[in-house]
Amino acid sequence: MTLNQLEYFCAVCRYHSITRAAAELFITQPTISVAIRDLEKEFNIKLFNHGKNKITLTSEGEEFYKKASGLLLHSHELYDEFGSMGRNIPAIRIGIPPLMSTVFFPRLINLFQKNYNIPVKLYEYGSIRASNLINEDILDVALVNMDFYNISKFESYFLMNDSYIFCVSKNHRFSNEKEITLDMLKDEPIILFNTDSVQNSTIFARYHAMNIIPEVLLHSSQLGTILNFVRGGNCGAFLYSSLAVNPRDFVEIPVKPEITSDFGLLWKKGKIPNSKTTKFIDFIRSNEYKDIFTCDK
Structure with a gap:
């Protein structure tokens, strides 16, 4: 059992939908389905009843949800309490293509920091190198050319x-x-x-x-x-x-x-982004800033 699996399970409980939970967590539906299936196998219980257009908790699932939500609450409190002790707030590590970064990234970063006051560190890498660094947890997200063979192994969001x-x-x-x-x-x-x-x-x-x-x-x-x-x-x-x-x-x-x-934002599959990175992903996905990614000259 992992905290990620519990996050996925509780998200489905909150939204009563694997589809919506996946959208809210910026991950794919199969990732959530596998996590739930692994939990059921590990504890030898059935967590959900699947109807035609409805998903509901079993009685065992309801009890599991109470325990799981409590564990997640304590883990978040632990992170908030001890994460704030350090004076330096870790920056979001973003990979950007050296040439494409000149198109819209200065405006994008200025708008993001104006709204959230979250530090950002930009690293210039080609898309192939950046994707490898995401898998190695050296980058949190990266703007990439999405036309490479293993794009499906990452979470991604199309931009332009x-x-x-x-x-x-x-x-x-x-x-x-x-x-x-x-x-x-x-x-x-x-x-x-x-x-x-x-x-x-x-x-x-x-x-x-x-x-x-x-x-x-x-x-x-x-x-x-x-x-x-x-x-x-x-x-x-x-x-x-x-x-x-x-x-x-x-x-x-x-x-x-x-x-x-196609160009888009890439982040690691099977891992919930930290709160700062989630804010950045959500910021980019918001309609308010869509015009940044139009190719007008």
Whole structure:
């Protein structure tokens, strides 16, 4: 038996619904179902009666709920009493993609801290590295490109969709093109994000599907560095359309067929986020701040 299992069980009791409990705790329904099944197996009791559109406690479940809610109350009191003894409040550890963080994270963090006065520490990592650090409990949450193979092993919340563009200087030979295809870029030097970015696997997969080996000139996580290379006119870079690029110096060419990516917030599966992290997740999910994640430029 774990405190997480008791939290899941009591949430279902409060909301009379596994679906709503999962939404409130920011976890998946199967995670709750497994926890309840494990409790029933461990204590050899049946906790719920499952009707067609209703879930109710058994008599054993009612007694178990009284004990479980009492244990959770004491654990919360223990945390509040001794957690407040330290002068320093632990910060929420948030992983952010180096380039995408320039789009909306400064506004987001300012709004969050204005409302909650909770310290935040930001760490720049590509999505693949950030997801690994979440599993290692080094990060609490991370903004990621969600197009990687094991996304289902995490809890996640979709924020926005963005499309790829090919960015070139005004004097590049493709600067007057209305669209760009990978076949046109067969021998063209290109710039990609760092190797811990999902962008690399996405772009490489498209190239390899056409039996083309891309001519990668540079991997970089710094937009300024990328644009300085592009400015010379001898290469181009795959970027996201939401990134702010000065139209006086650069041209953004749509990629055809279109390549898009989903972005969202990621946190560990099977573990209830601490109260500070829960506030941050809830803050992002609130409609009041949805406009932060629109790709207007």
